[in-house]
Amino acid sequence: MTFVIAVISLLGTIATFYACKALHQKFQKEWLTPILITPLVIIIVLLVTDTSYASYNAGANILSNLLGPATVAFAVPIYKNVQLLKKHAFEIIVSIAVGSAVAIASSYIIALVVGLNNELVHSLVPRSVTTPIAMDISNMIGGSPTLTAVFVMTTGILASLLAPIVMRLCQFKKPSARGLMLGMGAHGTGTSKAFExxxxxxxxxxxxxxVAALISIVLSTTFFPVLEHVVMNILLP
Structure with a gap:
């Protein structure tokens, strides 16, 4: 029975995604994006059928395990445009380093302001990094990798939905500016949208x-402990 549920979970998730994708292509509405609608449909189905997440994930975790290879596959277009990237190397590294530091600091401060407990605080800090690496960072700094995955997905979805509005308001017309914003702010989800x-x-x-993932690993073990010490022992003694 468990095997049957696992197979149904895997195939059902794939079918739901493509159905949502077809719906999005037909109506062209940002809020109908598959990455937002698919999880909602799956949650509703699990609640209605009284299926536990563990049973569902027994089959669907195959898709989660593909996140690693999918991330590595992004190296192909980078290789194809390596000369262009070299030309803008300084701007890219500086902007992403600043963005990563701001993401970590803002996540930590917001978590403290709303009164989250210590585990939730440390789970929220790596929210602006692609899921596989964010989960590893969360584990390193004392967070919950599972919660971090939820925060990362939420960040990616919201950032992708808001990105077109921000681009219009700020008049981001250069491919470099648009791409860097989406990759930094919405990681995997934003990168997928950028390719569109x-x-x-x-x-x-x-x-x-x-680059954000690599820099965030370094900042999480250097910048974040210092920030946490200053806030907890100096600003909030």
Missing amino acids: MGELEGTFASLAMI
Whole structure:
């Protein structure tokens, strides 16, 4: 019976995604994006059928395990446009380093302001990094990898929905600016959206996502402990 549920979970998730994708392509509404609607449909089905998450994940975790190879695959467009990326290397590294530091600091401060407990605080801090690496960072700093995955997905979905509005307001027209913003702010989800805009946007988003992940690993073990010490022992003694 468990095997049957696992197979249904896997195939059902794939079928739901493609159905939501077809719906999105037909109506062209941002709030109908598959990455937002698919989880909602699955949650409703699990609640209605009284199926536990553990039973569902027995089959669907195959899709989660593909996140790693999918992230590595982003290296292909980076390789194809390596000369262009070299030309803007300084701007890319500086902007992503600042963005990563701001993401960590803002996540930590917001978590403290709303009164989250220590585990939730440390789970929220890596929310602006692609899921596989964010979960590892969360485990390193004392958070819950599962909760971090939820925060990462929420961040990616909201950032992808808001990105077109921000681009229009700020008049981001260059592929580099659009791609870097999506890769830094919405990681995997944003990178996927960037490729919908164009190959250059997707390439810059891919690089931003990868560089942000690497920089965030360093900042989580250097910058974040210092920030936490200053806030907890000096600002909030």
